[in-house]
Amino acid sequence: MTHRASSESRSSRPDPRFPAVSTADIHRVRETIITWFESAARPLPWREPGTSAWAVLVSEIMSQQTPVSRVEPRWREWIQTWPTPEDLADAPTAEVLHRWDRLGYPRRALRLQEAARVIADELDGRVPGTAAELERLPGIGSYTAAAVASFAHGERTTVLDTNVRRVLIRLFAGRDRPSASPGRAETRWAGQFVPEADHDKWNAGVMEFGALVCTAKSPDCESCPLSDICAWQRAGQPPSAVKPKTQKWAGTDRQLRGAIMDVLKSAHEQSNGDNAGSVSLDLLTASTAEVDPELLDALPAHTSTKLDRVRDLSADPDRVGRLIDGLISDGLAARDDDALRLPG
DNA sequence: AATGCGGGGTA
DNA sequence: TACCCAGCATT
Numbered sequence: 001m002t003h004r005a006s007s008e009s010r011s012s013r014p015d016p017r018f019p020a021v022s023t024a025d026i027h028r029v030r031e032t033i034i035t036w037f038e039s040a041a042r043p044l045p046w047r048e049p050g051t052s053a054w055a056v057l058v059s060e061i062m063s064q065q066t067p068v069s070r071v072e073p074r075w076r077e078w079i080q081t082w083p084t085p086e087d088l089a090d091a092p093t094a095e096v097l098h099r100w101d102r103l104g105y106p107r108r109a110l111r112l113q114e115a116a117r118v119i120a121d122e123l124d125g126r127v128p129g130t131a132a133e134l135e136r137l138p139g140i141g142s143y144t145a146a147a148v149a150s151f152a153h154g155e156r157t158t159v160l161d162t163n164v165r166r167v168l169i170r171l172f173a174g175r176d177r178p179s180a181s182p183g184r185a186e187t188r189w190a191g192q193f194v195p196e197a198d199h200d201k202w203n204a205g206v207m208e209f210g211a212l213v214c215t216a217k218s219p220d221c222e223s224c225p226l227s228d229i230c231a232w233q234r235a236g237q238p239p240s241a242v243k244p245k246t247q248k249w250a251g252t253d254r255q256l257r258g259a260i261m262d263v264l265k266s267a268h269e270q271s272n273g274d275n276a277g278s279v280s281l282d283l284l285t286a287s288t289a290e291v292d293p294e295l296l297d298a299l300p301a302h303t304s305t306k307l308d309r310v311r312d313l314s315a316d317p318d319r320v321g322r323l324i325d326g327l328i329s330d331g332l333a334a335r336d337d338d339a340l341r342l343p344g
Numbered sequence: 345a346a347t348g349c350g351g352g353g354t355a
Numbered sequence: 356t357a358c359c360c361a362g363c364a365t366t
Binding site: 059060061062063064065066067068070071104105107108111138139140141142143144147159161162163164181204207208210211215216217243244246 | 356357358359360361362363364
């Protein structure tokens with residue numbers, strides 16, 4: 001039998017990364033954030049009373065790694081088009097990807113439809129009510145599960161997104177930035193701030209505070225109602241020692257994948273009943289000189305422009321072909337004889 | 345723990 | 356150009 005360490009190891013071994021916080025400071029921060037939130041929150045549509053759990057879930061998926069300002073119009077269109085999990089479950093995947101538009105990470109749209117199908121087919125159309133159950137759905141991780149459970153179902157969870165982590169780390173650890181990803185210790189530490197009542201106001205409020213005041217790049221410390229207890233402020237706002245690895249874009253596979261998807265979405269947009277909205281693989285992969293002019297002429301001008309973009313990005317048919325295989329493998333595209341289209 | 349995955353806004 | 360944005364899944 002394994003009695004690991006001593007019996008008090010769970011609760012309070014000091015962890016230098018997450019210092020102890022006094023009860024007074026915990027209450028002060030709770031009240032300050034919730035009061036600030038009630039007067040300064042952005043009027044986001046999914047926060048309005050009566051928003052369904054499904055609509056909240058859609059907003060959270062769309063907001064993963066995507067600024068809220070870009071999410072709002074897409075969210076409105078999605079909720080209008082597919083108000084329930086059943087509606088999205090029944091939709092053609094091509095339509096789902098097309099309406100995802102340019103939000104980025106289109107695999108999120110695929111996972112969301114998969115989740116909708118699980119909810120519709122196995123859960124009687126009900127969005128799971130606890131974070132633990134939500135986390136079993138595709139595309140839903142610890143953040144999204146906690147957020148939906150707190151905002152839509154009233155479960156007292158600890159919501160830890162990049163904003164919350166930054167706010168708490170600055171206030172009480174005196175560091176500029178949190179680590180790359182939150183661990184158990186950090187989640188437990190952050191959990192002490194979540195009040196029993198108004199947990200949703202705390203969770204949404206501290207997130208909003210990080211988005212509007214305690215921002216990553218140029219925090220508005222002048223107007224911060226917590227600057228008097230902020231450890232990072234007290235230490236002189238020291239920058240992080242290590243700079244984050246920033247991803248390249250120009251010239252990468254990601255850019256080219258996006259350009260190929262753009263061609264498929266354009267073809268889908270132009271398509272109608274007797275037109276599948278597909279694009280010849282030769283047009284995508286053959287070098288310019290070998291392209292059949294008739295195929296090119298048959299293409300709508302809009303799609304042809306997108307195709308030019310792909311060629312500008314890569315003149316290497318093998319590379320384009322490899323990325324196409326990847327898209328098909330990921331479920332973002334489908335082979336249609338010798339053509340490619342959005343998946344049905 | 346590291347990597348891949350989109351796309352656009354901002355300084 | 357570099358950084359950032361309500362992360363997740365895979366290795």
